[in-house]
Amino acid sequence: MTGTQFLRKKKWTMTIVFIILIALTYGSAALTQFNLIDGLASIPATIAWMFSNLIPTAASFENLPKVLGRLWETIILAIVASTTAAICALLFAMLGAQTTQVNRFFGVTARFIASVFRNIPVVAWALILVISFGHHILTGYFALFFSTFGFLVRMFIETIDEASSDGVEALTASGATYFQMVVKGVLPDTLPQMLSWVFYMIETNIRSATLVGILTGTGIGYLFDLYYKNLDYAMLGLITILIIVIVFFIEFTSNSVRRAIS
CATH class of the missing domain: 1.20.5 (Single alpha-helices involved in coiled-coils or other helix-helix interfaces)
Structure with a gap:
């Protein structure tokens, strides 16, 4: 041609x-x-409606401590779910990546499990888990954990496979064990990019945790749903502004850390 x-x-x-x-x-x-x-x-x-109705009032600021407490709960939930999912995802990524997989069976199995978890949206996870755990913070944790786990396994696998294999081949040729090959040959090249993905998921999960909280009755999502049903638009405006400020702050901090480690 x-x-x-x-x-x-x-x-x-x-x-x-x-x-x-x-x-x-x-x-x-x-x-x-x-x-x-x-x-x-x-x-x-x-x-025009938003600017006339979603403006916080003096009365709404009286509830600021309660809102900040729920917002802090949401932030902690997102961070814990992201970091614990990252640890589990790293183990599965080592099995699934071509560079580090033990054998083909474990590699295919790890990729399949990650694909299943990744393709179920976090909202669906929340709805499914509410049936099992009820309206509890544990429900929100597992919903964020499962969706984050599936996403990070894929990203970690791609990161490991895209890394230079020269160090891995040299260590393997010198008789290094699998553990030594991973610690000295794979992690040094891939850890900065993996940490970057973890910070990205923390940003994403703070936003997702708000929606999950509406479904599970926890965190800032619970307050948002409560005031929405009561048509308290001033409180809705306050909560929305605080969420936006926190998301921007977390994103700025995350970008700074990612630039520092890359």
Whole structure:
């Protein structure tokens, strides 16, 4: 195949994909009766309503200690779920990665388990676990743990396989044990990137923990759901602002740490 034929084939492929995307978009809008013009026209009124109703009042600031306590609970839950899931994910990633897997059976099994956990959304995990554990903080922990575990196993496997194999081959040729190969050949090259993924999941889980809290009746999500049902918009505004501030702070701190270790 010549270069011209290749470019022509690629152009036709992109055209077909573009047409399919347009058809899917139009079909979805028709089925859901969504009107883009009406949606855009409603934005100014929505913004005006938010600024007139979601402004914290002096009365709402009286509940600030209670809100901060629940917010702290949510942050701790996200951090604990992320770090414990990372430890378990590292063990499975060592089994699943081509560079460090013990044998093919364990590698395929580790990848399959991670795929199952990764493809179930955190909301679905929360709904499933509520049936078993009820409205308890343990429910939120396991929901975040399972989804984080599946994601990190995949990211850790890709990180390990993309790392340079020269050190691993040299250690293996010199008669190093599996443990020595992992500690001295794999972890030094991959640990900064793995820590970067862990910090990313902590950011993500703080946001997810709010939604999980609504479903499980824990953390800041519980207060958000409570005040939402009572139509206390001033408190909803206060909670939303605090969540945004905390997420930005965690993201800034995480980015700084990731830049320092990379």
